[in-house]
Amino acid sequence: MRALLLVAALLVFLAGLQLTVFTTRTADWFAWTIDVPMTAVFLGAAYWSSAVLEVAGARSPGWGRARLTVWTVLVFTTLTLVVTLVHLERFHLGAGHPTSARLVTWGWLAIYAGVPVAMVLGLVVQARVPRGPDVVRTSLPAALQWLLVLLALVLVGTGVALLAAPERASEVWAWPLTPLTARAVGAWLVGLGWAAAHARLVDDAGQVRPLGWTGAAFVVLQVVALARHGDALDRTGWQAAAYVAALAWIAVVSAWILALRGGGAAVRGSSR
Numbered sequence: 001m002r003a004l005l006l007v008a009a010l011l012v013f014l015a016g017l018q019l020t021v022f023t024t025r026t027a028d029w030f031a032w033t034i035d036v037p038m039t040a041v042f043l044g045a046a047y048w049s050s051a052v053l054e055v056a057g058a059r060s061p062g063w064g065r066a067r068l069t070v071w072t073v074l075v076f077t078t079l080t081l082v083v084t085l086v087h088l089e090r091f092h093l094g095a096g097h098p099t100s101a102r103l104v105t106w107g108w109l110a111i112y113a114g115v116p117v118a119m120v121l122g123l124v125v126q127a128r129v130p131r132g133p134d135v136v137r138t139s140l141p142a143a144l145q146w147l148l149v150l151l152a153l154v155l156v157g158t159g160v161a162l163l164a165a166p167e168r169a170s171e172v173w174a175w176p177l178t179p180l181t182a183r184a185v186g187a188w189l190v191g192l193g194w195a196a197a198h199a200r201l202v203d204d205a206g207q208v209r210p211l212g213w214t215g216a217a218f219v220v221l222q223v224v225a226l227a228r229h230g231d232a233l234d235r236t237g238w239q240a241a242a243y244v245a246a247l248a249w250i251a252v253v254s255a256w257i258l259a260l261r262g263g264g265a266a267v268r269g270s271s272r
Contacts, residue, residue, distance in 0.1 A: 140260070
């Protein structure tokens with residue numbers, strides 16, 4: 001499982017590199033063409049922040065902290081595979097596309113077809129591993145629990161709307177989206193919302209730290225994205241304000257998680 005998470009981290013880092021460095025050249029260096037640079041850097045920032053999540057999961061001392069990472073990756077990759085199959089005609093598969101883009105696209109298909117299966121198999125194997133000693137748990141503050149629940153509802157609700165009705169739901173987004181990019185963004189939002197909900201269910205300061213690091217990276221990278229291509233946002237509408245408010249919300253939750261002192265000491269006499 002550690003090896004799988006590290007490989008996944010490398011792959012999402014490369015995807016983020018393509019979108020962040022070659023923002024305006026996705027026709028040559030990505031699986032499909034993204035015409036709005038802000039969408040490309042948003043997705044690139046999401047990929048890079050997920051690399052933080054996967055590395056944190058791989059370096060976790062035990063399964064308790066890593067399982068949040070694994071389930072989040074499984075949810076996101078499965079949704080992205082479905083989005084890919086629905087919009088397969090938009091991907092760079094034909095001979096009319098550059099060789100570089102076609103290679104990236106076939107790599108994309110292999111990754112998103114293979115990673116969910118590998119994650120499920122890894123979960124099956126992991127379930128057979130004997131549990132180590134129980135650890136002292138440190139519950140999250142009640143206010144933070146509510147912030148996580150509400151954040152999960154907002155992210156998952158918005159993500160599901162973008163996945164189910166991209167044309168209509170994209171009207172409430174802060175910049176223009178096509179049906180494909182709306183669903184790609186939606187898959188990320190559901191993945192992030194799933195992680196927030198999972199953190200609330202886990203309710204342990206030590207085990208949810210990977211989410212704190214991921215959220216902090218996500219906010220910083222999105223601020224950089226806004227600095228680069230924020231002119232795509234309609235700043236006269238409420239959508240841009242809502243987007244910035246959501247980033248601030250994630251920043252508060254992430255900083256609070258990282259500020260907590262987690263447990264981690266084994267309980268004497270426990271053999272579970």
